[in-house]
Structures are given as C-alpha cells and as structure tokens.
Amino acid sequence: MDTILVVNAGSSSVKFRIYSIENEGMLRQQLKGQIDGIGSRPRLRASGGEGDPLADRAYPIDAVPDLPSAMEIAGAWLRDELCIHPIAVGHRVVHGGPDYDRPIQVDHGVVTRLERFIALAPLHQPHNLAPIRSILANFPALPQVACFDTAFHRTHSAVADHYAIPHGLHAEGVRRYGFHGLSYEYIAKTLPKIAPKIAKERVIVAHLGSGASMCALSGGRSIESTMGFTALDGLPMGTRPGQIDPGVVLYLISEKGMSAANVQNFLYRDCGLKGLSGISNDMRELETSDSFNARLAIDYFVYRIGLNAGMLAAALQGLDAFVFTAGIGENSATIRARVASQLGWLGVSLDQAENARHSRLISGSNSRIPVYIVPTDEELMIAQHTLSLLTKRPTTNARQERAS
Template sequence: MEKILVVNAGSSSVKFRVYSVEERATLQQVISGQIDGIGVRPRLKASGTGDEKLIDRSYDPNEIPDVASAMRVAGAWLRDVQHVTFTSIGHRVVHGGPNFDRPICVDEAVLADLERYVPLAPLHQPNNLAPIRILLERFPDMPQVACFDTAFHRGHSDVADRYAIPDKLYAEGVRRYGFHGLSYEYVAERMRELMPDRAGGRIIVAHLGSGASMCAIQNGRSVESTMGFTALDGLPMGTRPGQIDPGVVLYLLSEKGMSPAAVQDFLYKECGLKGLSGISNDVRDLLQSSEPGPALALDHFVYRIGLYTGYLAASLNGLDSFVFTAGIGERSAQMRARIGEKLGWLGANIDPEANGENALRISHPSSRLGVYVIPTNEELMIAKHTLAVLSAAGSDDAVHRRTA
C-alpha cells in the first residue's frame, strides 16, 4: 500500500507523520511522532492508530546533535522497527518566495532556489530544507514535495501585496507574503466540511502559538494577513516583536552599534512575549505568574489581536466568523475569553461553558459574531498536497510549475 511520510522540521524538533493512501485517494494516518530537544535532551516519541504508544525514548545529546541526525534516527526506527516503506515524502517549507505559489516536486534546482530565502526566514527555512537535502542525497529517486506556508496567500490583490517602495524592489521579491498558510488552508477546508453555510463568508482565523498571525478569508481564499515579507511582522509572538517601526531597527544599527546579524538574532529570539515579560515566551508560564511583566505581555498580546481584528475586518468589509486555532487558540480557554472581550464591538459574546469545553462553537447562541475553535492539521494538508502533486506529475509542467 502506498505510504506518504510528512516531515515538519524546526530548529530543535522534527515532527513526522505517516499516512497510508486508501481507496479513492483518501488518507489514513498510521503513525504520528516527533524528536524534540535536539542537541539538548533528544527524545523520540511516536504513537500509532488509536493513539497507542509505539516508542518513548531519550537519547544522549551527542547521538542527536542536529536535524540531520534526528532524521537518520527517526528514519531508521520507521524502517527497521515499524517496517514502513515510503513511496513519497512531503515537507513543510515556510518561504516559497516569489517563484513558488503552490506545492512542487523538489530537485536540485528547486532546492537551490529555496535556499535563497533563508535570510527571510532564518528560524525556519534552514531546518525545513535540511531534511530535503539529506533525503535527496541518500534517496535521489524518492519523490519529495515542498509545501509552502506562503502559497495560500499568493492570490492577494496588488494593493494588499505591495509595500510603498519603488517597483524595482517589488520585482526583486520584496513584497508581503504572509505565512502559516498550510494551517489557514486546512481551517478553510474544515469549515467547508463542518459549517458549509459559513465557509463562504467573511472569516478571520487567528493562528495563535509561539508563532502567531491572523488571516482574513473570504470564499475560502486568503484576502489579507498580518505577516508580511518575513515572519517577524504582525502580532507579537513568543520571541518575535510583531509590528515594529523600521526606525527601531535603524536605531539599533546606528545608535546601539549592533551588527545586522545581531539585530536579526535580537528580533527573532529576544523580543515578543519573552522580551516584554522578562521571564518566558510561553503563555502558560505567563498565565501562572503574578508579576507585572508577564501581565503586561499578555495584555499587549490581547490588545494587538484586537487591533488586527479591526484591520482584517476592514479588508473584508465586515465579519461573519472568527476562528481560533494552533496551540494557544486551541487549548487556552482563558486567552480565548480575554480576546473575546476585545471582539465585543463586533458582536462577539463568548459562552463560558462552551469555551471551557473547547467546543466547536464557543460563542453564545445570541452572539452576532460566530466564534469557533478548529484544531489545525498542517501535516494532513501536506499529505494531501503531496498526493495531488504526484498524481499530476505525468508531465514536466506539472512537476516543475512556477509562477512568472
């Protein structure tokens, strides 16, 4: 039976899932796992169908010091212990740049093009591409499909896509891309399944996790996003500042004497909730603290979500539904309640009981604005794209399709 391996690699973890392709091209997840704590406290955990535990093993840091070794360990376990043979591999790649507006089979030329965007996503792109490079070298005939977080947003209008800068920079690819697209695409698809009467309406989806953004969706398509050229823009995140005056960057360079590399490191790793709170980038830690720093960080997070809701609602000329997803959005009833208060002017009225139960609809029946919780599943979206691309790969045009 055909099996697809999905790989979602980060800086300190590699998530993987195995899907079998059933009748009528339906996908069935058979294994879900990850190696986290890479280089520090590596741990391989995986479960099968029905959530039965398959492995929970810790390793010495020297055994799994990097993403490459994590891939080797996970691959050996899948092959030698679970006896899984893959027919294709799908990857999450954060930045597709201006050339890729849909999933694509990866060869050396495509990989070289994608490596150009490492400076635009330094936390993610190198780690997304590392497994592709490893597998391309070891198994050159294995089909690999790159699925981009930017692709879902590529249908934006020119006025939404551009910065007010000279056209030559836009032609070079300096434009607003938007991210978390695989998550938004999945949520839009689930809305068509769960509530078809609302799926075509004016929707804001809030992907709230360590990385956070929001997206305006209408008729299942992205209209506007809070993120732009890089994944630094928009909402404050775990360690990233979100929207910031470019003059602050100039100040750090000219007045504080910081190098570009130091500024990049600062903006990606020392700001956001971590910078404001002074203690942590994890909302769970901040909610448990009684100190003023964590309280300010959470207030700021909620405040900016409220502001961006107005911004995105304006792009839609109104709002019918608001959807929470990702780690904070799916699991923190307390944060959803606080954000719901900020949406009161739009007619939101959160039902405390439904919210506490993580129900699909958490707004009260009397609420003018429908508020929902839909767990995301980027890996399933990647598996679907991988299957679709390879099914259409009978011609070179289908395999190597790019935008102009």
C-alpha cells in the same frame, strides 16, 4: 500498503507523521512522532493512530548532533522496526518567495532556489531544507514535495501584496507574503464541513501559537494577512515582536551599535512575550504568573489581536465569523475570552461554558458573529498536497479521514 511521510523540521526537533493511502485516495494517519532535544537531550517519541505508544527512547548527545542524524535515526526506525517504506515525503517549507505559489516536487535546483530565502525566515528555512537535502543524498529516487506556508496567500490583490517602495524592489521579491498558509488552507477546507453557512463568507482566522498571525478569508481565499515580507510582522509572538516601527531597527544599528546579524537574532529570539515579560515565551507560564510584566505581555498580546481584527474586518468590509486555531487558540479559554471581549464592538459574545469546554462553537446565542475553535492540521494538508502532486489529482477532490 502505500504510505506518505510528512516532515516538519525545526531548529532542535523534527516532527513526522505517516499517512496510509487507502481507497479512493483517502488518507489515514498511521502514526506520529518526533525527535526533539537534537544536540542536547535527543529523544524519539512516537504513537500510533489511536494514540497508542510506539517508542520513547533517549540517545547520547553525540548520536544526534544535527537534523540529518535525527532523520537517519527516525528513518531507520520506520524502515527496520516498522517495515514502513513511504512512496513519497512531504515537507513544510516556510518561505516560497515569489517563485512558488503552490507545492512542488523537489530536486537539487529547487533546493538551491529556496536557499535564497533563508535570510527571510532564519528560524525556519534552513531547518526545513536540511531533511530535504538529507533525503536527496541518501534516497535520491524517493519523491519529495515542498509545501509552502506562503503559497496560500498568493491570492492577495496588488494593493495587499505591495509595500509603498519602488517597484524594482517588489520585482525582486520584497513584498507582503503572509505565513501559516498551510494552517489557513486547512481551516478553509474544513469550514464547509463544520459551518457551511459561513464557509464562503467573510471569516477571520486567528492562528495563535508560539508563532502567531491572523488571516482574512473571503470565499475561502486569503485576501489579507497580518504577516508580511518575513515572519516578524503583525502580532507579537513567543519571541518575535510583531509590528514594529522600522525606525527601531535603525536605532538599534545607529545608536546601539548592533550589527545586522545581531539585530536579526534579537528580533527573532529575544522579543515578543519573552521580551515583554522577561520571564518566558510560553503563554501557559505567563497565565500562571503574578508578575506585572507577565500580565503586561498578555494584555499586549490580546490588545494587538483586537487591533488586527479591526484591520482585517476593514479589509473584508464586514465580518461573518471568527475562528481560533493553533496551540494558544485551541487550548487557552482565558485568551479566547479576552479576545472576544476586545471584539464586543463587532457583536461578539461568548458562551462561557462552551468556551471552558473548548467546544467547536463557543459564541453565545445572542452573538452577532459566530465564533469557532477549529483545530488545525498542517501535516494532513502537506500529505494531501503530496498525494495530489504525485497523482495529479486536485486536493479539493481528495477525501481524507483524520485519525489522531
């Protein structure tokens, strides 16, 4: 049976899934796994399509010092023990820059061009590219497809895409890209099945996780996003500040004597929920803490979601539905209830029992705006794009079955 490998690599972990290609191009998840603790406490864990455990192994630190070595271990396990030989590999790549507005088959030239955007996504881009390089070196004939988190937002109008800066900088690529596009694309393609009446209307999707953003959908297309040139903008996140006056950056350089590299590290790793709370970047820990600063961090997170919802509703010129997705959005009933309270002026009202059950539709019968929880599946989106590019079939016509 032909299969597709999907890879989502981070700084200290690499997640992977195998999808089997069945009749009429239907994709079925066969297994999912990850190697985490790379360079510290390496561990391979994997489960089958029904959640049955397949592997749980620890490794010495020197056996898995980096992402390429993690890819070698995962690949050897798939090939030698499970006899899985994928016909293609799909990768999540956070930043496609101005060059790429759709998935593309990767070669050395594409990797070189994507390296130019490392400074725009330093937490993600280098790690996204590392497995691609590893596979190019070891399996050069194996097709690889890069799927970009920025691509879905390339439908933005000129006024949404530009900053108020000279045009020459925009031509160089300094523009508002938006991120989490694979997640938003999955939601846009899923809504017609679960809420056909609102799928083509004005919808705000809140992707709330360690990385957080919001997107305004109209007719299933992105027209505005809270993130911009980099993944620092918009909502506060686990370790990133979200929207911040550029003057703060100038102050850190001129008055605090910080170098550009130090400012970058500070903004990506020491701010957000972690910086405000002084405790943790994990919302679960903050929700159980009685610390004043933990409460402040949560208050701030909810407040900024409410503010940005108003901005996106203005961009849409109204609102027909609101969707929660990603780790916090899918799992925290408390955060959903507090956000809904912020949106009361729009006519949002939750059914508290349905919210506590994490139901698909959680708005009350008297709510003017329906509110949904839709679990995202970026990996399935990557697998779809990879299959589509290999077979030249539009992803909108491909059927898929989610088995997790």
